[in-house]
Amino acid sequence: MSEAVKTILEIDRVHRAFGGILALNDVGFQVSQGEIKAIIGPNGAGKTTLFNVISGVIPATSGRIVFEGRTIEHLKPHVIASLGISRTFQTSLVFNNMSVLENVMVGRHPRSRRGMLHVSFKTPQARSEEWEIAEKAKEKLAFVGIHDSLDSPPGSLPFALHKRVEVARALATEPKLLFLDEPAAGLNIRETEEMANLIRKIRDIGITILLVEHDMSLVMDISDEVIVLDRGAKIAEGPPREIQRNKQVIDVYLGESEEQSASDR
Amino acid sequence: MTLASQILQYILSGINIGSIYGLVAIGFNIIYNTTGIINLAQGEFVMLGGMIMVSLHVGAHIPMLPAFFLTVILVAAVGGLFERLAIHPLKNPTVLILIIITVAGSILMKGIAMFIWGKETFQLPHFSGEEPILFFGASLLPQTLWILGITAGIVLLLGLFFRYTLTGKAMRACAANRTAAQLVGIDVRKMVFLSFALSAAIGAAAGIVITPIALMDYDRGAMLALKGFGAAVLGGLGNSGGAVVAGFMIGILECLGAGFISSGYKDAIALFVLLIVLFVRPSGIFGSAETARLKDF
Amino acid sequence: MGRWNRVSLVVLAGVAGAMPFLLGTDSYYISVLVMAGIRSIVAIGLSLLMGYAGQISLGHGALFGLGAYSSGLLTTLHPQSGWLAGILPLSPWTALVVAAVMTAAIAYAIGTPCLRLRGHYLAMATLAFGEIVVIFFVAMVDLTGGPSGFGGIPDLPYVGSFPAWLIDPEGGYNLFVYRDTHYYFLVWIVVILTLIFSLNLIHSRVGRALRSIHGSELAASTMGVNTAKYKVQVFVLSAIFASVAGSLYAHFVTFVSPTACELKYSILLLTMVAVGGMANVWGAVLGAVLLTLLPEYLRAFEDYDVLVYGGILIGILMFMPQGLLVGCIQLIGKIKPVRKTTG
Secondary structure, X not given: OOOOOOEEEEEEEEEEEEOOEEEEEEEEXXXXXXXXXXXXXXXXXXXXXXXXXXXXXXXXXXXXXXXXXEEOOOOOHHHHHHHOEEEOOOOOOOOOOOOHXXXXXXXXXXXXXXXXXXXXXXXXXXXXXXXXXXXXXXXXXXXXXXXOOOOOOHHHOOHHHHHHHHHXXXXXXXXXXXXXXXXXXXXXXXXXXXXXXHHHHHHHOOOEEEEEOOOHHHHHHHOOEEEEEEOOEEEEEEOHHHHHHOHHHHHHHHHHHHXXXXXXX | OOHHHHXXXXXXXXXXXXXHHHHHHHHHHHHHHHHOOOOOOHHHHHHHHHHHHHHHHHHOOOOHHHHHHHHHHHXXXXXXXXHHHHHOOOOOOOHHHHHHHHHXXXXXXXXXXXXXXXXXXXXXXXXXXXXXXXXXXXXXXXXXXXXXXXXXXXXXXXXHHHHHOHHHHHHHHHHHOHHHHHHOOOOHHHHHHHXXXXXXXXXXXXXXXXXXXXXXXXXXXXXXXXXXXXXXXHOOOOOHHHHHHHHHHHHHHHHHHHHHOOOOOHHHHHHHHHXXXXXXXXXXXXXXXXXXXXXXX | OOHHHHHHHHHHHHHHHHHHHHHOOOOHHHHHHHHHHHHHHHHHHHHHHHHHXXXXXXXXXXXXXXXXXXXXXXXXXXXXXXXXXXXOOOOHHHHHHHHHHHHHHHHHHHHHHHOOOOHHXXXXXXXXXXXHHHHHHHHOHHHHOHHHOEOOXXXXXXXXXXXXXXXXXXXXXXXXXXXXXXXXXXXXXXHHHHHHHHHHHHOOHHHHHHHHHHHOHHHHHHOOOOHHHHHHHHHHHHHHHHHHHHHHHHHHHOOEOHHHOOHHHXXXXXXXXXXXXXXXXXXXXXXXXXXXXXXXXXXXXXXXXXXXXXXXXXXXXXXXXXXXXXXXXXXXXXOOOOOOOOO
């Protein structure tokens, strides 16, 4: 292929300290457009903190984050979302006070604009935008495989579908870059495979994906590149097979399981 | 009176009422430290302390010292009862529900107080006479010394309690990590109950010592709670030393303002301070900005 | 806005319209229902803020008072000199709009820093704001008459004029002779308009944004919702509702005093919303009507209404935390106890 691969996201020497604890220590990497990049590491390595920093939820203590050529490390989360970064959450932050469809319709927020005056007086512009929002939301739900129960509360869906509501919601924002925080958590083998297919499907429509995962089979299966974090620092980066053989990575994971079996005795 | 002694006079008045704000703030801190709840009914405990003492000492002619302790115990019982009836039964309450419940509790207590004592204002005799002591050109009431002494005594005793007794340490453990405290066998529900009772007791003591100077009526609670909360936030929520200092600051500011600017707006001064602290530096003077941001409200 | 809401609006319009005829147009209860309607308007705004956006305000009594005092002053002040001499007094309808704008500006100014706070901090900040407003009203005796307030506020002139045969007690329906009845219809028309506005808002992009803030402020912000902006917006909107209600009150009662806007009133409003059901504008109206009618039956407990409110609040929160409306519907068994998603 002769096309130059574009860097969509650049993390440069990012630090994040909480008092005396360095949750992110000089983390730096690049994400190329259209790739699926996974971030792995033992518990507490700083993976979710990294997501939180990039999406603007917490500020970096120092460092630069560049998205599509624009520095974003000082921007508020909703601005970053409208620029094209969206995400799901480890603890599944679906809105339980609205239906499945309404959840995904919230995702259309950055791509719609009618304000209080228009919507309260039900102007024609507001009405047509509302129809469009509902249509696009149904489209995204269909894309992730949810066709029924659109008006039910998200809690009424089976767990595997429940997780997809958040994905549909994130997709509704028309992101260019999507963060998935532990998409396979709580899923069985078959559901994990379905999730892997969904992630590939998302990549195929042009969205770059950054994912945090503990499920190694999923990571090795779909990632183009893997980054390993340990205690806030990046210790390895490369294609999945290379990471599997990386001694330092093995030590870090084995070391953890060694400690666990030592304390089990 | 020279300007200097006038200022001193205002400062002395400020210290009086400031001690009360400090004690209310300490009451907030105790409950907050143990449970994470802000008890908006805190001011009513002060009011009840004053009112019950009046009934016992002036009404029933019980001598001062036993009446003091009896009042404190009774109000502590009210605090504990409030916790059992209104807080304890709640399962996983949201912040909104907690706020509304404590507000409801405060207006209930106020309503009951109005039922029992009516709308009149009451006074207590000064503990050791009303003969003012000359102090650098200003007159110092003996009651002020009582207020300062009792405040200092409470702060000291609390410090010892939280640092050296098992119960006190248990309460601190609940504040730090409720689950961990439960896991090591601390009865968290009992600690919550105790924190309310203790806060109520301290509030009562504050109410008793201030009534000789500032009088007391059924309606005082809300304003005291607001200003006491201001002192708690200014001093750093959870920091009792800071609470007392902040209380003094607010009290003095209030009296200086009332003296030099206008007395109609006196109450607004403390409230402005509260708003400014909340807007600019909610962690207060002595609190840590970092941990304040992490506090889960 | 959904079929149920439309039906309910028609039913409400019907019931409200029929009430004066059922009660007798000179009935004392008409004036009680006027007050209920006025409070409903504030309660609806408060419900949008608390129930849908999930914020809290213990200072809405002050916003109501700002509307009342502003309207009262703007229509009674007669400065003999100065730049306001030719402008004041304003006509009541103009004053209502000006008062609403002024209150909205104050709400914006105080709301922007306040709504950055959460939970207890926000509650205390709004409480402090409310108290400060009352202190100023009482202290500015020359302007406001201090603790006793001031009177002489003119009536609201009616939009358009009624034909003579309508107002002639001999020749027409005596309905229109009674002042209370005029105000009754005006206020309840405003209530219905407010409901329509609010229901449209709730079932819209903006309404979903507000509800998402309540659902999870973190997730909402990462979905592009500017949480700070929306929180202030809904606060200002609820302030406008409160101000309009306050203006209507001032003209109806023809005098204002600080008791209309003190803390007790803010708590009463809170109780109305909590009793009716927080995430439910219909519940707000129900709560407002109930808690305005209740004291009428508790005449004997004149001063103890505060006590009763406290008891009711605690009772509702413990046994029917979703409010009377949802609680009763659950009791009838028609809806499962899962949080219904439409409002």
